[in-house]
Amino acid sequence: MINSCTRLCCLIGHPVKHSVSPQMHNTAFRELGLNYVYLAFDVKEEELEDAVKGLRTLGVAGFNITIPHKIRIMQLLNKLDPSAERAGAVNTVVNERGALKGYNTDVYGIERALRRFRLPSSEQAMIIGAGGAARASIIALLNLGFEKILIANRTLKKAQSLADWIKSMGFSADACSLEEGRRRAEGCKLVVNATPIGMHPNVDETPLSRDEIPSDSIILDLVYNPPRTKLLEEAEKAGARVISGIEVLVYQGAEAFKLWTGREAPIEIMREAALRALQEGEAER
Numbered sequence: 001m002i003n004s005c006t007r008l009c010c011l012i013g014h015p016v017k018h019s020v021s022p023q024m025h026n027t028a029f030r031e032l033g034l035n036y037v038y039l040a041f042d043v044k045e046e047e048l049e050d051a052v053k054g055l056r057t058l059g060v061a062g063f064n065i066t067i068p069h070k071i072r073i074m075q076l077l078n079k080l081d082p083s084a085e086r087a088g089a090v091n092t093v094v095n096e097r098g099a100l101k102g103y104n105t106d107v108y109g110i111e112r113a114l115r116r117f118r119l120p121s122s123e124q125a126m127i128i129g130a131g132g133a134a135r136a137s138i139i140a141l142l143n144l145g146f147e148k149i150l151i152a153n154r155t156l157k158k159a160q161s162l163a164d165w166i167k168s169m170g171f172s173a174d175a176c177s178l179e180e181g182r183r184r185a186e187g188c189k190l191v192v193n194a195t196p197i198g199m200h201p202n203v204d205e206t207p208l209s210r211d212e213i214p215s216d217s218i219i220l221d222l223v224y225n226p227p228r229t230k231l232l233e234e235a236e237k238a239g240a241r242v243i244s245g246i247e248v249l250v251y252q253g254a255e256a257f258k259l260w261t262g263r264e265a266p267i268e269i270m271r272e273a274a275l276r277a278l279q280e281g282e283a284e285r
């Protein structure tokens with residue numbers, strides 16, 4: 001029951017109305033009998049500073065940040081965890097008695113989702129995309145021992161700048177266009193799609209087709225709506241092992257849950273709640 005002691009967690013982003021994080025976290029709070037509630041607030045870029053001030057003043061337990069605020073939020077916080085510092089982006093904030101500390105639990109979510117397989121870390125990995133999720137993927141792959149990363153992106157300049165960033169950390173990197181990436185995928189044993197290609201409503205799109213995907217590769221699609229994307233279907237047909245973005249969503253959420261509540265998150269319950277919310281959203285459309 002919501003009462004005067006209920007702690008608030010929330011999501012801020014623009015837009016937020018398709019997020020399933022409220023269903024995922026509220027189901028987990030109920031499961032553990034925690035007096036917390038999670039809401040989603042649509043906050044435009046010019047409103048971010050006021051929103052963060054308000055959340056600090058109101059004493060929220062913490063919040064998630066999504067597009068387009070993951071980088072700008074960093075200037076508005078008091079402290080950064082090394083996960084956020086390294087990735088150069090924040091997706092989770094914890095309110096430590098008025099001091100706001102930023103974390104990047106996307107990095108943890110990607111690492112945790114990939115750890116279920118024995119990883120070919122001595123081989124080249126490819127990341128498709130060069131935005132915030134690509135940055136989190138790079139840190140996760142470096143943490144997992146990968147040393148050679150190819151970045152394929154629609155805007156080549158952005159891919160080159162991420163490749164330079166990887167090289168500045170002492171690793172090997174290369175950059176190419178999406179078209180070239182299609183040809184070079186055969187030399188990569190791990191591919192992460194960090195673009196919205198294939199996301200609802202464009203469910204027939206895929207960054208790679210069956211004949212471009214090596215049979216002995218692992219394919220992680222960060223897109224989670226739908227949970228089984230065209231890319232994952234093509235990868236399965238090619239004989240590759242696949243991981244849905246739903247796993248990353250759940251693990252990044254579970255880590256945020258633990259940071260806010262100090263309790264281990266009920267992972268299965270969160271996965272079910274997220275999948276149910278996606279299905280219900282589908283039914284409403």
Ligand code: NAP
Binds near residue numbers: 248
């Ligand atoms: P972002 O910072 O806006 O970056 C988007 C990237 O995708 C850019 O590299 C962009 O290329 C590329 N892109 C966008 N539309 C494209 C199109 N139509 N064709 C080809 N490339 C396109 O976004 P982000 O935060 O990195 O998120 C990327 C995806 O990851 C989203 O779908 C997001 O939902 C997903 N994600 C999932 C999780 C999870 O928990 N599963 C977590 C984080 C993100 P340009 O550089 O050319 O603009």
